[in-house]
Amino acid sequence: MRKIYVFDTTLRDGEQSPGVNLNTKEKVEIALQLEKLGVDRMEAGFPAASPGDLAAVNAVARAVKNATVIGLSRSREQDIDAVREALIGAQDPCIHVFLATSPIHRKHKLRMEKDQVLETAERAIRYARKYFDKVEFSAEDAGRTELDFLCQVTEMAIKAGASVVNIPDTVGYLNPQEFGNIFKTLKENVPNIETIQLSAHCHDDLGMATANSLAAILNGADQVEGTINGIGERAGNTAIEEIAMALATRPDYFGAQTTLNLKEIAKTSRLVSKLTGMVVPGNKAIVGANAFAHESGIHQDGMLKEKTTYEIISPDTIGLKESKLVLGKHSGRHAFREKLVDLGYELEDEALNGAFARFKDLADRKKTVSDEDILALLEEKLIDTPEVFSLETIQVSYGNQSTPSASVRIRKAEGEVVEEVAIGNGSVDAIYNAIDKVTQENVELEDYSIKSVSQGKDAQGEVHVVLKQDEVSAQGRGLSTDILEASARAYIDALNRLIEKRKSPGRRDKMSLI
Secondary structure, three states: EOOEEEEEEOOOOHHHOOOOOOOHHHHHHHHHHHHOOOOOOOEEEEEHHHHHHHHHHHHHHHOOOOOOOEEEEEOOOOHHHHHHHHHHOOOOOEEEEEEEHHHHHHHHOOOOOHHHHHHHHHHHHHHHHHOOOOEEEEEEEEHHOHHHHHHHHHHHHEEEEEEOOEEEEOOOOOOOHHHHHHHHHHHHHOOOHHOOOOEEEEEEEOHHHHHHHHHHHOOOEEEEEHHHHHHOOOOOOOOOOHHHHHHHHHHHOHHHHHHHOOOHHHHHHHHHHHOOOOOOOOOOOOOOOOOOOOOHHHHHHHHHHOOHHHHOHHHHHOOOOOOOOOOOOOOHHHHHHHHHHHHHOOOOHHHHHHHHHHHHHOOOOOOEOOHHHHHHHHHHHOOOOOOOOOEEEEEEEEEOOOOOOOEEEEEEOOEEEEEEEEEEHHHHHHHHHHHHHHEEEOOOEEEEEEEEOOOOOOEEEEEEEEEEOOOOOEEEEEEEHHHHHHHHHHHHHHHHHHHHHHHOOOOOOOOOOO
């Protein structure tokens, strides 16, 4: 079975999603989970974008031991030097150099002729090869590049020393037949093409990223680039979990496979969704909440008789398990520990005690605590941000014929407890105004969203907010069965992150790349 290499760009292209801005700790957390998933290569960021991004890439490079860590670079020596610095300490470093090749990019963005593009790219690849054994070159907007010129570009990249040549459908313009034909043409016409790997990087603007990537595999692609949950620029990238499961489910058709640990898919999806604040749609293939749900009576009847009548993938394949242990307020620590093991978590005593205390608090407010509730409790504490402010109590007064008011009691890092009261246009607005009076921070609320973690009237609600102060933004999350309490916790979490971010050496400026 032919191996397809998995190039994950969740930390680079995925982070370019509007509203997403991962800090260094969050990038490392995701990188370590991607390592457990078994990706072959992970693109950690764009070091030349800012000192902060360079530092984050370096942190990932030093943390990851069992995957190639990659830094992105334009075809400029200063960018390549930034990647060199960022990948110091990496076990297996690689640089990813790109330059646009399509007529529209040559004319309007680069203002270069074909020979200038070839010369610039070749010079960059040769410079990169002085410092890196592994160099990937991407022909940005290859999907709209003339086929004969793309063959020239690929031949040049091979001669200059690239080990991987990436063919991106940068704007998600092509259909599977067109995209597959590019790989077929390159395989048949470029000298020494067998000495390098061809890679496919697709965007989902027309909803064909996964189909185009699979077409590339059928026509000789050795590597697929994508993100967890398909996040990324505009409509996103190829979803890695979809490629992996398509190959695993239809080996008879594709004759290829990845070496991913498929049982880590669900956990990886949850983590990326949690830390980016990007909710996975319920009907999302493979990892959506409804991917293994059946409501139709006919479907349920078929499932009871034989699961394969309506289910082509077993939930267990991607690491999902049905609960056999129902937890509630009378459950003990041993039962709770066993449930965590069943869910894939083994905590040390101190962490277990903290998680158990939060569980008991939740169990007092809910009749039944679901797996989703427990996972949310655990993942809320995955990333620790220094608590400049912490919520002690909250009191809200509301009536549809009166002005909402809120009283908050907040503890500062040095131990001082401050209480303030404020009014607002609604309960949440009143809470946030009261918090602002305590913290004396002048911030703008850019985004506010709520989702239910589990089902039922007593379900936990998760609030996600994005705060902006000058040119710096930060996201925060709050979890509670009381949505107003969750709103307050999310706001304070974002404030703490914003304050921590102000201390960082640099801020990442997002750029529209391949």
